[in-house]
């Protein structure tokens with residue numbers, strides 16, 4: 001398995017992974033904004049196939065995890081944790097001392113993953129995300145990157 005940065009030519013593959021993995025996938029517009037902005041989009045490839053991706057933004061000592069997603073067929077095999085740890089290390093390399101993220105309160109797999117990696121709940125954005133039937137809260141989490 002190897003990591004590489006995403007380019008525009010990966011868009012179709014990455015959108016396919018998103019749409020199959022998740023009820024609330026990122027759109028083409030979301031990825032295009034990140035590709036043209038100050039973000040890093042990392043893909044994990046196995047045998048020439050993209051099996052997951054993650055998006056971070058790092059500036060003035062703060063890292064933000066914008067997205068992490070694993071292909072449906074590869075769930076529960078440790079791939080999400082592997083990508084998350086890579087993004088944490090990448091953030092450290094870029095001199096971040098803290099990492100923030102937001103997660104839907106209904107997203108129990110993601111919450112469990114973040115908590116098991118040491119992220120702590122630091123806040124709640126009420127009715128932040130749209131859902132099929134209304135809205136739901138976002139849990140804001142952080143991870144200190146110093147001194148590890």
Ligand SMILES: CC(C)(COP(=O)(O)OP(=O)(O)OC[C@H]1O[C@@H](n2cnc3c(N)ncnc32)[C@H](O)[C@@H]1OP(=O)(O)O)[C@@H](O)C(=O)NCCC(=O)NCCS
Nearest residue numbers: 022068069070075076077078079080081103109110112113
């Ligand atoms: C969240 C996601 C990235 C986890 O990836 P994964 O490769 O399936 O997860 P891993 O196999 O690395 O599991 C790591 C930990 O996550 C948690 N986890 C993963 N799947 C879970 C599930 N179905 N139920 C509960 N916890 C789960 C567990 O704590 C697990 O640790 P364990 O194996 O020691 O129990 C994956 O489910 C996904 O792509 N979801 C769709 C996109 C998404 O929700 N992204 C997060 C947006 S904030």
